[in-house]
Amino acid sequence: xxxxxxxxxxxxxxxxxxxxxxxxxxxxxxxxxxxxxxxxxxxxxxxxxxxxxxxxxxxxxxxxxxxxxxxxxxxxxxxxxxxxxxxxxxxxxxxxxxxxxxxxxxxxxxxxxxxxxxxxxxxxxxxxxxxxxxxxxxxxxxxxxxxxxxxxxxxxxxxxxxxxxxxxxxxxxxxxxxxxxxxxxxxxxxxxxxxxxxxxxxxxxxxxxxxxxxxxxxxxxxxxxxxxxxxxxxxxxxxxxxxxxxxxxxxxxxxxxxxxxxxxxxxxxxxxxxxxxxxxxxxxxxxxxxxxxxxxxxxxxxxxxxxxxxxxxxxxxxxxxxxxxxxxxxxxxxxxxxxxxxxxxxxxxxxxxxxxxxxxxxxxxxxxxxxxxxxxxxxxxxxxxxxxxxxxxxxxxxxxxxxxxxxxxxxxxxxxxxxxxxxxxxxxxxxxxxxxxxxxxxxxxxxxxxxxxxxxxxxxxxxxxxxxxxxxxxxxxxxxxxxxxxxxxxxxxxxxxxxxxxxxxxxxxxxxxxxxxxxxxxxxxxxxxxxxxxxxxxxxxxxxxxxxxxxxxxxxxxxxxxxxxxxxxxxxxxxxxxxxxxxxxxxxxxxxxxxxxxxx
Numbered sequence: 001x002x003x004x005x006x007x008x009x010x011x012x013x014x015x016x017x018x019x020x021x022x023x024x025x026x027x028x029x030x031x032x033x034x035x036x037x038x039x040x041x042x043x044x045x046x047x048x049x050x051x052x053x054x055x056x057x058x059x060x061x062x063x064x065x066x067x068x069x070x071x072x073x074x075x076x077x078x079x080x081x082x083x084x085x086x087x088x089x090x091x092x093x094x095x096x097x098x099x100x101x102x103x104x105x106x107x108x109x110x111x112x113x114x115x116x117x118x119x120x121x122x123x124x125x126x127x128x129x130x131x132x133x134x135x136x137x138x139x140x141x142x143x144x145x146x147x148x149x150x151x152x153x154x155x156x157x158x159x160x161x162x163x164x165x166x167x168x169x170x171x172x173x174x175x176x177x178x179x180x181x182x183x184x185x186x187x188x189x190x191x192x193x194x195x196x197x198x199x200x201x202x203x204x205x206x207x208x209x210x211x212x213x214x215x216x217x218x219x220x221x222x223x224x225x226x227x228x229x230x231x232x233x234x235x236x237x238x239x240x241x242x243x244x245x246x247x248x249x250x251x252x253x254x255x256x257x258x259x260x261x262x263x264x265x266x267x268x269x270x271x272x273x274x275x276x277x278x279x280x281x282x283x284x285x286x287x288x289x290x291x292x293x294x295x296x297x298x299x300x301x302x303x304x305x306x307x308x309x310x311x312x313x314x315x316x317x318x319x320x321x322x323x324x325x326x327x328x329x330x331x332x333x334x335x336x337x338x339x340x341x342x343x344x345x346x347x348x349x350x351x352x353x354x355x356x357x358x359x360x361x362x363x364x365x366x367x368x369x370x371x372x373x374x375x376x377x378x379x380x381x382x383x384x385x386x387x388x389x390x391x392x393x394x395x396x397x398x399x400x401x402x403x404x405x406x407x408x409x410x411x412x413x414x415x416x417x418x419x420x421x422x423x424x425x426x427x428x429x430x431x432x433x434x435x436x437x438x439x440x441x442x443x444x445x446x447x448x449x450x451x452x453x454x455x456x457x458x459x460x461x462x463x464x465x466x467x468x469x470x471x472x473x474x475x476x477x478x479x480x481x482x483x484x485x486x487x488x489x490x491x492x493x494x495x496x497x498x499x500x501x502x503x504x505x506x507x508x509x510x511x512x513x514x515x516x517x518x519x520x521x522x523x524x525x526x527x528x529x530x531x532x533x534x535x536x537x538x539x540x541x542x543x544x545x546x547x548x549x550x551x552x553x554x555x556x557x558x559x560x561x562x563x564x565x566x567x568x569x570x571x572x573x574x575x576x577x578x579x580x581x582x583x584x585x586x587x588x589x590x591x592x593x594x595x596x597x598x599x600x
Contacts, residue, residue, distance in 0.1 A: 020051035024071020026098025052082020054430025088417025152182035196335035206275030216280020218246030220326035265356030294555035298575035393424035396477035422451025
């Protein structure tokens with residue numbers, strides 16, 4: 001086998017079926033080998049970052065490592081945004097790039113010039129901060145060993161992306177021997193009995209406990225065991241955005257997602273708990289806010305995670321921590337003693353769920369007499385299949401989706417950590433290619449869609465039955481809302497200074513069916529069951545807000561629009577989060593007509 005053929009055979013041996021590509025001179029041999037391999041297929045994209053985002057989606061919907069290929073130089077550097085999506089969300093993906101012939105490289109010439117070969121770029125060095133492993137191979141034996149090693153690293157411990165850079169001469173050399181398969185790598189972790197004892201100790205002292213469901217549970221494939229434990233222990237639980245897709249959101253113990261854009265009731269419960277058990281969540285600043293000192297101030301916070309560095313960051317917060325391989329979590333949970341939950345806590349939790357769960361509404365749309373994004377998302381939720389794959393983009397759109405969409409057997413995901421504009425469309429293509437039997441929905445904003453809008457042609461070329469939904473508020477809504485709060489509503493570069501096209505004419509240019517939705521009832525089942533792609537244009541006012549949303553300096557249980565003092569006090573029944581006089585003055589100054597009973 002040549003090096004290129006070896007790569008194709010390796011991919012087939014590890015179970016890959018699809019490779020996402022944009023061709024170029026330095027990767028043409030490898031793509032040709034993929035095309036000739038009977039167990040592999042390739043899908044072309046119009047931008048390498050789209051290929052990387054499609055590869056990111058593969059693991060999320062199938063549990064298999066996604067693969068992207070690109071050429072040297074700009075082809076390789078264009079992968080970076082998609083690679084970062086996988087890195088921050090712990091998604092394993094394999095990126096294989098072509099590189100110039102080694103005899104053309106600057107190292108061959110022995111001079112430290114910027115570039116010797118055409119499009120020569122040290123991509124492995126560039127992506128090291130956003131990969132688990134990145135290497136350029138220089139011999140046939142290195143290709144065999146490093147490809148297997150990189151794949152094993154991507155798939156072990158806290159998973160993530162890897163990159164293998166392959167010079168063109170290696171692609172053409174004969175590769176001796178059989179394919180080297182990825183080894184099993186050990187994972188550093190505390191013993192199961194140690195973790196079980198620690199969690200039992202935390203819960204033994206708790207009377208107002210809550211669990212936080214993080215992405216790590218679903219990534220490890222132990223969601224069924226965790227749900228069983230939560231049901232048996234009667235422990236109420238909340239979730240991060242990335243955790244939402246791993247369980248039926250109608251579970252009686254579930255209260256909603258938490259954080260900056262979280263459900264009010266879920267935030268109140270977490271903030272009033274005396275023990276918070278965090279399973280597989282990194283507690284970023286979209287969950288704890290910019291000031292973690294305001295997070296669960298009356299609780300003992302106990303975090304279990306697979307990444308030692310994530311746990312290290314809590315040392316100054318006084319959290320209890322355990323380093324653990326989540327694949328062994330079912331064994332731990334069987335040994336954890338259930339908490340003794342006070343009846344007053346049970347009643348409070350039930351009240352918070354009844355008051356806030358599934359009750360998201362747009363007061364801005366009501367005031368403007370325009371379409372509510374929450375009603376639109378709930379309508380989509382009603383119309384799509386119970387096991388549909390729903391990919392959300394970024395900005396206001398991703399907030400509305402995660403606030404209002406309730407998962408049953410759906411797969412709902414976004415690139416949560418990197419959160420680039422333009423993710424949803426190529427990720428939806430990757431999802432549909434990897435899971436052709438499932439319905440796929442991409443939900444973007446009118447601004448975000450443009451970052452990878454060329455992939456509408458990819459959908460059209462393959463006639464993929466993907467519903468591309470545009471939440472069209474004619475602006476960058478999440479930035480406008482920020483500017484309302486902190487820039488005296490000067491909409492510089494969020495509404496002013498750019499423009500957006502007629503999406504109907506755009507869909508026509510691509511030969512894609514189009515539907516304009518000015519009322520949610522116009523959204524009908526046939527839009528989601530058509531044989532080909534459709535672009536659904538949901539018309540919103542440019543002044544439609546994300547509600548609720550945390551503003552700077554506040555704890556997550558005090559979101560805008562601000563609740564009246566009486567309701568705020570009911571939510572904070574067990575732990576006091578006072579509103580200072582300075583804060584109340586800011587409220588009054590920013591909105592002189594605001595009801596004074598927001599004071600507390």
